[in-house]
Amino acid sequence: KNQVEQSPQSLIILEGKNCTLQCNYTVSPFSNLRWYKQDTGRGPVSLTIMTFSENTKSNGRYTATLDADTKQSSLHITASQLSDSASYICVVSANTGGFKTIFGAGTRLFVKA
């Protein structure tokens, strides 16, 4: 069964600290993995996208990694800011010849001053 599991469900960190969010998936055959940021009351916005051959990609203070062998991805946030408070959603697409995208439930990040 195609699944995307994220951990932790929620996380509280102090401003300026780093954190890492995890995503494990069983989606097959794998096509690509994306991380989205969703601010409260807003739609998700893409942070990174990685295909099978890519194992790391950065977008400012956000760095995503992908291990296609273990089917794991992580999103590392460096020097967190209050504006990083949001939900982070891992999304995996399968290359089935048709459309199949599986969304994780998200990690809710709270950054405290």
Next chain:
Amino acid sequence: DVKVTQSSRYLVKRTGEKVFLECVQDMDHENMFWYRQDPGLGLRLIYFSYDVKMKEKGDIPEGYSVSREKKERFSLILESASTNQTSMYLCASSPLGQPLSEQYFGPGTRLTVT
């Protein structure tokens, strides 16, 4: 910038009412999607469309229908709203080339059915 707009941010309807949620995108995208988002669950696909007048069922189409008469507009219809359809509804669009293409999301409509 791609812009996806949804007709309402908040909506309150009564059980049994017919509900229309409208979505418009301004980037000439072929693909459009409707999702619902509930606490503790990932976004779940209700319906999607890859062309005008074309539609495909997603994972949870029951109780919903859609309409795509124009390329830029994709409507979600709840024929007879029920309380278990209380949720956040998100519309998205993407250019041809899924699953590699990024989806662009609207701000969402929070629907409450009483």
